[in-house]
Amino acid sequence: MSFTRELYKLGFEISPVILCDGVAQSIPGGMLPIVAITQSASFVSGLLGGSVQLTDLDKYFCHWRASQGGTMIDYDIGRYPFANQAVAANALLAQPLRIPMLMDAPVNDNSGTMTKLVTLSALQMVLQAHANLGGTFIVATPALIYSGCILRTVRDVTSTSEPVPQRQWLWDFEQPLVTNSTTDQATNNYLSKIDVGDKTTESTWTNTASALGNTSLGSTVSGVAGDIVGLIGKLSGAFGI
Structure with a gap:
């Protein structure tokens, strides 16, 4: 003690x-x-x-x-x-x-x-x-x-x-x-994250769209995305890209 x-x-x-x-x-x-x-x-x-x-x-x-x-x-x-x-x-x-x-x-x-x-x-x-x-x-x-x-x-x-x-x-x-x-x-x-970079891939967009589901917001977002993809395709064809 x-x-x-x-x-x-x-x-x-x-x-x-x-x-x-x-x-x-x-x-x-x-x-x-x-x-x-x-x-x-x-x-x-x-x-x-x-x-x-x-x-x-x-x-x-x-x-x-x-x-x-x-x-x-x-x-x-x-x-x-x-x-x-x-x-x-x-x-x-x-x-x-x-x-x-x-x-x-x-x-x-x-x-x-x-x-x-x-x-x-x-x-x-x-x-x-x-x-x-x-x-x-x-x-x-x-x-x-x-x-x-x-x-x-x-x-x-x-x-x-x-x-x-x-x-x-x-x-x-x-x-x-x-x-x-x-x-x-x-x-x-922080520097490691900068070196790696944040890249948005197709799978990322797919997961986001799936999360929205069949709601009206999901349909609207998917429709807008489709329109944008179509517009890019037309512009690429027009300029021969």
């Missing part, structure tokens, strides 16, 4: 954010857990001070939790004119999903004030480089795991009554509707 609790704490409280590609593209698997960045300075500081306690997860530099306001499903309603009421009644526009995560970075036995300064400064540089390289994130919450996320903002939300300044940071992630992979797939499918 204790082992399961430690795994839960490690996955959802210590390192729920994973950097994908970007700065992690040279790492096997292309993924870098955020704890490798947030804990590096504390590890060095602990080695120098002779007080490394990495087995105690409560002593880690920061702890995470899913903040209020995250979305599981988000749709907007189409408000522009539609062709008919049946389409308008079901017009839902998907919106990107938001995943706010709260990072709590107190000053404890393994992370002094200087360690905090070094860690957050290094974290800022890594995140900026990751964004410039087009990297994404995986965000794990107790309810859902979001992949292909982008990081929009990281801002200080520490209460004014908190004695430790800049302790709590709100990370605002967003899962976009379209990723690079899905865009490439859609483009390739």
Whole structure:
């Protein structure tokens, strides 16, 4: 039971954010857990001070939790004119999903004030480089795991009554509707259709006429088609085609 609790704490409280590609593209698997960045300075500081306690997860530099306001499903309603009421009644526009995560970075036995300064400064540089390289994130919450996320903002939300300044940071992630992979797939499918081309064959017209059946509309359409074929035959004979 204790082992399961430690795994839960490690996955959802210590390192729920994973950097994908970007700065992690040279790492096997292309993924870098955020704890490798947030804990590096504390590890060095602990080695120098002779007080490394990495087995105690409560002593880690920061702890995470899913903040209020995250979305599981988000749709907007189409408000522009539609062709008919049946389409308008079901017009839902998907919106990107938001995943706010709260990072709590107190000053404890393994992370002094200087360690905090070094860690957050290094974290800022890594995140900026990751964004410039087009990297994404995986965000794990107790309810859902979001992949292909982008990081929009990281801002200080520490209460004014908190004695430790800049302790709590709100990370605002967003899962976009379209990723690079899905865009490439859609483009390739579209180009494939263009390459093949849409050809109207005789069988297509026959199936359409059969679907109309013996109704008056079917007879009218068939009659018009026959007249057109006859007219084309006369013109071909007149011009010697």
